Amino acid sequence: MLEIKNLSAGYGKVQVLHGVSIEVPKGRVVTLIGSNGAGKTTTMRAVSGMIAPTAGEIILNGKRIDGMESYDIARRGLAHSPEGRRVFATMTVTDNLHLGAFPRYTGSRPKGDVAADLERAFALFPRLKERREQLAGTLSGGEQQMLAMARATMLNPDVMLLDEPSMGLAPILVAEVFRIIERLKEQGVTMLLVEQFAAAALGVADYGYVLENGRISLHGPAEKLRNDPAVKAAYLGGGH
């Protein structure tokens, strides 16, 4: 479904990723774990076309997408829920969600049933349903983050990139975010997940990759990584 092969990318002269290879099979949840600055967000940005890869291939549903514009990548079925609260503050919750479906349109006709997907998003995020007419900028930080995630589901994507969906959330909302990820998984959504809570991420994921200084140092079934002494020591201790 999504294949990342020998991906290199960075910012200006600074190369952050050095030949990263990741496979995300259909219907699976794959997590990418690593320390701060390892290059997790950079990987997500390169896959969704926010930055251009300098080498390697990214293949979505059998077709190369590296080098394409973000919008074209979204049209091909890849949604990116970026780090932080990237919502349109002066628009309502519902309008933000409709924007997520925008790449599905050719002229005035959408692919699939946008209204049904809006109801599905509201079922998944009841907090947002209650606040559907509220301006996104007036939502709490946690609610804005959920809105960014809900907006990604409105693409009805083949693959969803989730970058730190729990960042800065109170524990009760972190638990809610992980429940939502479980629900999406049950609905068959293919996901690549980056999370500060590595233990929880490995709990929901089928497979995991460890990124260190822009290189994959280890990968394997999530269960195996959870029990790996080196992974435990480096990523699953104390605050994780």
Ligand SMILES: Nc1ncnc2c1ncn2[C@@H]1O[C@H](COP(=O)(O)OP(=O)(O)OP(=O)(O)O)[C@@H](O)[C@H]1O
């Ligand atoms: N826009 C940018 N311009 C220049 N350098 C950047 C930019 N964004 C990230 N970097 C650098 O790229 C490296 C990797 O950052 P990245 O955000 O991908 O790491 P990360 O693994 O997601 O870390 P974290 O867990 O802290 O979010 C870091 O050294 C960072 O300073």
